[in-house]
Amino acid sequence: MIVMKLDIINLNNDITGQIDLHPEIFGLEPQEDILYKIIHWQLAKRRAGTHQVKERGDVRGSTRKIYKQKGTGKARHGAIRGAQFRGGGIIFGPHFRSHEYKINKKVRKLGLKFALSSKLKEVHLTIMDEFNLSSHKTADLKQKLGNFNAKSILIIDNNINENVKKSCANIHTINVLPVAGINVYDIIRHEKLIITVDALNAIKERLA
Template sequence: MEVAIYNIKGEDTGRKAQLADEVFAIDANEHAVYLEVKQYLANQRQGTHKSKERSEVSGSTRKLHKQKGGGGSRIGDINSPVLVGGGRVFGPRPRDYRFKLNKKVKSLARKSALTYKVQDNQLIVIEDLNFEAPKTKDFINIAKNLKVDGKKVLLVLPSDNKNVTLSARNVPDAKTMVASNLNTYAIMNSNAVIITESSLDCVNKL
């Protein structure tokens, strides 16, 4: 599959980039994408939530009144969950939300996500970027030229580029990522995926 390569002015350079069909034109698997996104979000959870149960609440363990003969319901100590200030029944406990996903499923999910972006015309290939200094205005101008300003943008770079990363950092909904670290969530969470020309070698081998 061939797509046009644009420059930073948003103009077609007349050159074509080759996208691997086995990455960008597969039979997309929606369930694999769902599983990969679910795993990514689960891995972000700290799992440190905790509420006090009956045995952990600070309070007297004295029985409030006798079991029988009072004309009321039976009741134990003041830490009972049915009383104000008592413990919580089946409250959250610290746990690990991570779960395993096979490498083949994760690979299929990434390829499916990239295929969806191509089908939705949300993938753009541009010439390599080289900022002399970090400048947010330069990144904003490129986004405007490519008509993706105001959208969630994911810029894929061949390697860590400090000037480009710093230039995009203050732009709302803009994110940069090294091609080797590309994941399904980042792709699906963007409205436009911009891939630099040098990044394609890595992306085509995902």
Template sequence: MKVAVLDIKGKETGRKVDLLDEVFAIEPNNHAVYLDVKQYLAHQRQGTHKSKERGEIAGSTRKIKKQKGTGTARAGSIKSPIFRGGGRIFGPRPRDYKQKLNKNLKRLARRSALSIKSKEQAILVVEDFNFEVPKTKDFMQVLKSLGLENKKSLFVLGDSNNSVYLSSRNLKRSEVISSSELSTYKILNANNIVLLEGALEGLQSNLNK
């Protein structure tokens, strides 16, 4: 699949690159996509939630009333879960939410997500660019030239570029990552994917295994 390479002004450079059908034009596997997105969201959870159970509540251990003759249910501790301020029954405990997926399934999920975006014509290939100094204004001009100023966009770089990254950091609708950070969730979460020319070779060789 041939795609025209654009410059940062949104104009065609006259060059075309070949996007592999094995990466950008497969039949999407929806279940693989679901599992990969589910794993990504699970890994965002800290798992530090905790509530005190009756054994951890500070309070008196004396029997709060006599066993019989009160006309109410017997009660032995003020820390009982049935009383206000008592411990919580089966409360949350710290846990690790990480899930394991094999590499082949994760590659399939990313190829499926890229194929979905390719079918929607939401993938742009732009020649490599850089800024002399980080400026949000310059990055916004690139977005405007590409017609992405009001859309959620994901820029994928071949190598980490500090000036481009810092220029985009204040923009809520745009994210800049390196090709090694690309995930199924990030692909699907963006309206448009902007692949820099230098990222293509490594991205395609990594996913086409």
């Protein structure tokens, strides 16, 4: 088995040690079709599905035939609520429904491995000894993460510090997730991925 090593750093961007990465999680060649399927599935689950139109039976109006069938020289019509009239019902319009669909559990697991492997391959993965802040101020967090020169950062930690939650709340480009909440979409859409040592061990247990 190939041993993959990566430096462990602290919040000051100083190297504090090294850690072995599991090749079956971080050493795979990402497949774009699998990543696309997982992201499409995730976004479909998030859709509210509250779009709704009124059909012929839902709009206001009489059900009386507007004029006689023959002899008028006009087209044959029924009630005023038909779709061809202004204010009439909509034909084949969207209705309230769930957009969620099922996807194989093994494919979801594989997609997560591909997402993690892609971050390592792009040199956008950082392992940190811990991610704790003594202050909840946003400015302090910005100063600490300024060393990474990334447009967006996702932090994965097993035990998220309360100060980290508060300081991240005001920055839309920085997000923090527990190991239980990691997903392909959030990993891919952030430029930089920071994983603490505790979180990395939990990910190994979950995916290995």
